[in-house]
Amino acid sequence: MQFIWPIEGTVSRGWAYRSSIYVGGQHAAVDIPATTGTPIKSVAAGVVISVAKDMYSGFFVGIDHIDGWQSFYRHMYSQSPVVVGQAVVQGQIIGNVGSTGWSTGYHLHFDLWSKNPIKGAFQKHDIWAVDPELYLGVEEENNMTPEQEEKLLRDVKGLRDNQTRMDLQLQVLLNRHKGELSHPVTSSDDSKTLQEIAAGLKVEAR
Numbered sequence: 001m002q003f004i005w006p007i008e009g010t011v012s013r014g015w016a017y018r019s020s021i022y023v024g025g026q027h028a029a030v031d032i033p034a035t036t037g038t039p040i041k042s043v044a045a046g047v048v049i050s051v052a053k054d055m056y057s058g059f060f061v062g063i064d065h066i067d068g069w070q071s072f073y074r075h076m077y078s079q080s081p082v083v084v085g086q087a088v089v090q091g092q093i094i095g096n097v098g099s100t101g102w103s104t105g106y107h108l109h110f111d112l113w114s115k116n117p118i119k120g121a122f123q124k125h126d127i128w129a130v131d132p133e134l135y136l137g138v139e140e141e142n143n144m145t146p147e148q149e150e151k152l153l154r155d156v157k158g159l160r161d162n163q164t165r166m167d168l169q170l171q172v173l174l175n176r177h178k179g180e181l182s183h184p185v186t187s188s189d190d191s192k193t194l195q196e197i198a199a200g201l202k203v204e205a206r
Contacts, residue, residue, distance in 0.1 A: 001067055003043040004090060005136050006110050007097065009034050015122075015131035028122040028129035029074075029111035036077060036106045038097040042088045043071050043112070043136065051080050057109070058100025063088060068115035070127070075103045112136075 009032040017027040042063055049070070050062030059076040077098030082088060099106045112132045114121065121128035 001044060001065065001069060003071075003112070003132075003136050004041065006040050006043050006071075006073060007032055007034050007038055007108050009108075011133060012107065015129070015133065024122065024124060026122050028124075029072075029109055030132045031107045031109055033105065033107040034097040036097060036099070038108075039093045040073050040076065040095045040097060040108060042090060042092045042094050043110075044069070045090050046071075046088060048082045048084050048086045048088060048094075051082060051084055053079070054101065056102045058098065058103060059095070060101075061094050063094070070113040070115070072111045072113070074109040074111075075099055075101050075107065 011030045012033050013027060013031040015026075015028060015030055018025055019027070022028065044063075044065045046063040046065040046069075048061065049064045050060065050072070053059045057072075057074040059079055060072060060074040061076065061080045061082065062070060062072045064070050073095060075098055076095040077100070078096070080095040082092075082094050088094060097106055097108050103109075110132055112130050112135060114128045114130055115126070116128070117123075118128045118130055121130045123129075
């Protein structure tokens with residue numbers, strides 16, 4: 001999954017920084033200093049799961065992304081304009097840099113979590129905090145020319161046509177050996193289903 005940086009700037013305190021002030025003794029996030037009010041962007045598309053304030057994080061937002069990823073943006077200047085359950089797109093402004101909560105200066109405290117185990121990540125219960133600097137990148141750019149885009153679309157169409165022909169041929173083969181199948185083939189079976197049925201079929205050359 002491609003993530004963008006939530007704000008521009010240089011990390012002042014990294015993910016691996018250790019101190020007893022943090023739960024578990026590790027920062028498990030990055031601090032990015034910025035001027036007050038700097039717009040904060042969602043690092044990827046997702047759905048807002050938290051819009052709240054507490055004594056440690058100040059105003060913060062949590063976003064759920066695909067593939068088990070979650071991102072959190074803390075010490076924001078004020079209540080975020082987004083609401084829980086709202087869908088956001090990559091790059092959407094979700095708040096502004098502040099210094100609310102347990103903070104000693106204007107910065108964004110950003111943490112990135114995975115619900116899937118990742119080696120070397122910081123585990124907290126059943127979720128893992130990864131080093132954001134290893135995952136944050138730049139927005140994907142389309143560097144293809146119009147001619148290259150047209151060729152890609154033709155190739156995709158060709159692949160679909162070939163898959164359709166293969167599915168039809170596979171249906172004929174499976175119907176020919178329907179007595180040997182674990183369950184009958186239907187016209188609604190997709191490519192994956194046909195391939196799974198065919199995987200259990202043994203046909204000897206004559």
